[in-house]
Amino acid sequence: MPSAESIASAIASFAQRPAFVGRDYLVTYEDLVQLADSPEIAAVRMGGVRVIVVLPDGVHAFLTHLLLFLKGAIHVPLSIRSPCERVAAVAAAVKPHLFMTTRALAARYRAVCPIDCKIVVLDDREPDAAAVGRSVSAGLASGTHGIVAEPTTIRYIIFTSGSMGEPKGVCLSASNIVAAAEMNVRELGLLPGRRSLVGVPHFDYYGLIQVYSHVLSGACVVSGGALMFPSDIERGLASATTDLVTVPFALKHIVRQVRKHNLSSFASLQVITCSSDILTDECLQEVFALHPAVRVFDIYGLTEAGRSCFKEITQDSLGQRTLGTPAQGVRLSLIGESAVDGVGEITIEGPNVMLGYFRGIEGEHVVLKHYAQMRTGDLGQRASDGAIKLLGRIGHMINIRGHKVHPAEIERAALAVEGVVDALASRFNKEGGAQIRLELVCMGQRSVIEREVLLALRRTLPPALVPTDIVHRDSLERTEIGSKLRRQAVVQPDD
Numbered sequence: 182m183p184s185a186e187s188i189a190s191a192i193a194s195f196a197q198r199p200a201f202v203g204r205d206y207l208v209t210y211e212d213l214v215q216l217a218d219s220p221e222i223a224a225v226r227m228g229g230v231r232v233i234v235v236l237p238d239g240v241h242a243f244l245t246h247l248l249l250f251l252k253g254a255i256h257v258p259l260s261i262r263s264p265c266e267r268v269a270a271v272a273a274a275v276k277p278h279l280f281m282t283t284r285a286l287a288a289r290y291r292a293v294c295p296i297d298c299k300i301v302v303l304d305d306r307e308p309d310a311a312a313v314g315r316s317v318s319a320g321l322a323s324g325t326h327g328i329v330a331e332p333t334t335i336r337y338i339i340f341t342s343g344s345m346g347e348p349k350g351v352c353l354s355a356s357n358i359v360a361a362a363e364m365n366v367r368e369l370g371l372l373p374g375r376r377s378l379v380g381v382p383h384f385d386y387y388g389l390i391q392v393y394s395h396v397l398s399g400a401c402v403v404s405g406g407a408l409m410f411p412s413d414i415e416r417g418l419a420s421a422t423t424d425l426v427t428v429p430f431a432l433k434h435i436v437r438q439v440r441k442h443n444l445s446s447f448a449s450l451q452v453i454t455c456s457s458d459i460l461t462d463e464c465l466q467e468v469f470a471l472h473p474a475v476r477v478f479d480i481y482g483l484t485e486a487g488r489s490c491f492k493e494i495t496q497d498s499l500g501q502r503t504l505g506t507p508a509q510g511v512r513l514s515l516i517g518e519s520a521v522d523g524v525g526e527i528t529i530e531g532p533n534v535m536l537g538y539f540r541g542i543e544g545e546h547v548v549l550k551h552y553a554q555m556r557t558g559d560l561g562q563r564a565s566d567g568a569i570k571l572l573g574r575i576g577h578m579i580n581i582r583g584h585k586v587h588p589a590e591i592e593r594a595a596l597a598v599e600g601v602v603d604a605l606a607s608r609f610n611k612e613g614g615a616q617i618r619l620e621l622v623c624m625g626q627r628s629v630i631e632r633e634v635l636l637a638l639r640r641t642l643p644p645a646l647v648p649t650d651i652v653h654r655d656s657l658e659r660t661e662i663g664s665k666l667r668r669q670a671v672v673q674p675d676d
Contacts, residue, residue, distance in 0.1 A: 185336070185355045188362075188396055189251055192217065195399040198373055201310075202420060203404040206240040208310045210399070216244070217251060221318040228253035229333045229545060231275050233298075234384070235259045235268070235282040235290065239404050240310060241303050242383040244317050245281060246392055250336055250358070252321070255547070257338045257350075258384035261286060267348075269293035271340055274350070276542045281320060335547055338539050339386055339484050350539025351386075351484045352549045358393055360532035361487035364508035365394035368491040369424075369454060369478060373399030377424035378417040380405035380431055386484040387456050391426055408435060411442045418446035425453045429460045430603045430622075433596070436467045437624065448472050456480040456488060462499045463597040469496050479505065481571065486555040487533030489513065503568040504561070507531075513569060515561055523563035524572065529555045581608070581615045581645045591619060591648070594641055598633045600625035603657050606648065619648035620657060627653050 192200075195210035202208075216222060232254050236242040249256050257275050259268060268290050272280070280294050281301045294300060301320035307313045337353040365371065371394060379402055381388040395402050405417050408427070414435055418425070427435065432455055439447040453468065453475055460479050468477060473496070481504045482488035490513065492505025507513050510532050515525030530553070537549040560572040572589075591606035603622035608615055623630045631651050638647050 185251060185253070185359065187359055188247075188393060189217070191397045191399070195373060198399055199376070199401045200396065201240060201243050201402050201404070202376070203240045204416075206310045206313065208240060208243070212310055212314065213247070213396075216314040216318065217248070219314075219318055221315075221322045222248060222252070225252055225321050227321070229255065230279065231255045231257065231277045231338075231542075231547075232279040232281055233257045233259060233268075233272060233275070233277045235261055235263065235280070235286055236303070236383070237261050237283070237305075238383050238388070240313050241283070241305065241317065243392060243402065243404075244314060245303070246383060246389060247396065248317060248321065250355070250393070253333075253336075255333065255335050255338060257340070258389065259340070260382065260384050265290065265293050270348075272298065274539070274541065275338060333547060335536060337389070338547070339389075341484065352536045352539050352547065353484075354536050357487065357533055357535060358390070359397070360510070361390050362393035362397050364491075364511070364533065365390060365488060366398045368508055369394075369452065371395065371398035371400045375400040375424055375451075376403050376420070376422045377401070377426050378403045378405045378408075378422045380408045380417075380425070380427040380435075381457075387426075387428075387488070390488065411438045411444060414438055415442075415444050415446055418444070418449065422446075422449065423451045425450055427453070427455060428457045429455050429464060430458060432460075432468070433464045434602055434624070436464065436471065439471060440467070450475050452476045452478065454478045454480060456482065460494070461593055461596050465494060465499055481505065482529075482533075483555075483557060485535045485552070486529040486531070486557070489529050489531065489533065503564065503570050508533075515563060515569065516556060518563065524560060525563075527557045527559040527561040527569065527571070529557060581617070591617070591638065591642070591646070594637050595619060595621065595634050598630060598637055600630040601634065603654075605657050609650070611649075616650065617646060617648040618650040618652060620652045620654050622654050622656060 192210055192213045197209050197211050200208050200210045200213055232249055234245060234256055236245060246256060257271060257277065259271060272294055276295060277298050279301055280298050281303065282290060283305045284302050287300055287302045291300060303316050303320055307316055334354040335352050336355045336358055338350045340348045340350050377391065377395060377400060379388060379391045383389055391402060403417055403420060403422055408414050408417065408431060450472060465477065477494045479492045479494055480488045481490040489511045490504040490507050512530045514528045516528050518525035534555050535552060537551040540548040540550055561569040562572055563569055588606035592604040595601050595604040600623050601621055602624055605620040607618050609618050
């Protein structure tokens, strides 16, 4: 069974190769070995110690998560943009022993931490990676005195956004994490010397798994941040970067910036991996137009069951929207599969499936509801060759006056319009009748883009399913569940 020891032994085998590259920091595998073997860290015992981690992406987050994992702690990662109310609710539920954050964020969250929780402040002004390592080591060593916690297999409790209802704490074991990392290594062919520009945050499962899969393979994580500005994209891609790890709406923005500013470093990429949302054919066509030789992988999964299916998309396979091949050890099935159209709920089994959902703390024990099989809540359809196509979320089909459509179909058409960065379709009631709202994130003149979106939708949808309310947003909240788009928590009844 995969375990944390495989991560520790991997670190020791890659010598002076770079493990992490940030704006001002370079961390080698030798640095990681020295840090893990230092007297301060060697003496620390953190089995079962619960630690809320609120750190910006970068060297602090990379080292903190890795060391906590190796020492047996239970991480509870949260976004640095988390409102105080969310942090307070999570802290009240998990009863953390430690709260690790930066100086600026500690001032914001100190009041919402439990009285018996020690706040460990990491100085974000250290001059080099060695100083960062010493700071993290000192924080862990000073923060664990007097704590008596029973060992546990749990390494992470990752809370979903709650946009599909109440936030859920996903409990992941060491073997869950390592199994998912091994799948990433195997399916993407990660090797020593590969350098991945990671444009997804470390508090997110998809970002965290990059840390472990790259360390396991001797590859290097290049900290990408938000990758919103051309200078960030060019800097991240220019440092011998071979891979880009991102999500579809961010990839669309990156491609637009590459084309607009003629960023030549994009052509040096070997692999692009995307997950968490709809990867449209229109975006893929732009990618291949800029870089015909790049390999593109679309990955399906969720926090509860890792990244379970990998599909390489080529210029010849555009339009074939199946989930791809399950990773080794993963089994996909359709519960309630219809004999008529092959539609059912997608279910996942495998070593990457979570231990269960967090239920609370009793003494020093984490109480959870166990799962051996994960029902995703996604609706899939089996093709004649056995492949599974993702249709959308169960219960999210919009039914208006007998016309039915999945929100993803509306969003896919909107995303094909130049200038649309993100889209979200949902149903609402107005004056006693059901109608469709479309939320858009646009780059450009909104009125012109909105008109083009409506024209595109009228060409493909019945009139009753064309949105009557278009709302422009600066951004859309996302979740790790299902198609990853924020949906209404309450499903409206059919007409």
